[in-house]
Amino acid sequence: MDINQLIAIVKKKLMSKINIESINIEDKSFLHKNHAGNQVGKFHLKIIIKSIELEKLSRIERSKKIYKVLDKELKEFIHSIQILIN
DSSP: OOHHHHHHHHHHHHHHHSOOSEEEEEEOGGGGTTSTTOOTTOEEEEEEEEOHHHHTSOHHHHHHHHHHHTHHHHHHTEEEEEEEEO
């Protein structure tokens, strides 16, 4: 899977399971290119979400909800994820 496919899948899954006003997903894989744990086919994403639903939750609850939605992608294609809720 390439990064554009992954971003499209992540965006679609999150928007179908969480009430999101806006979402921006950035590929940050280049920041980790020379790290020892870097793996081919595993990406580093930065997700910026505007969501009243998520704003009402604690940080831990937000993360759990997002991780549950992206369970398959986290296991197979995502090495690291940064989540910012506006």
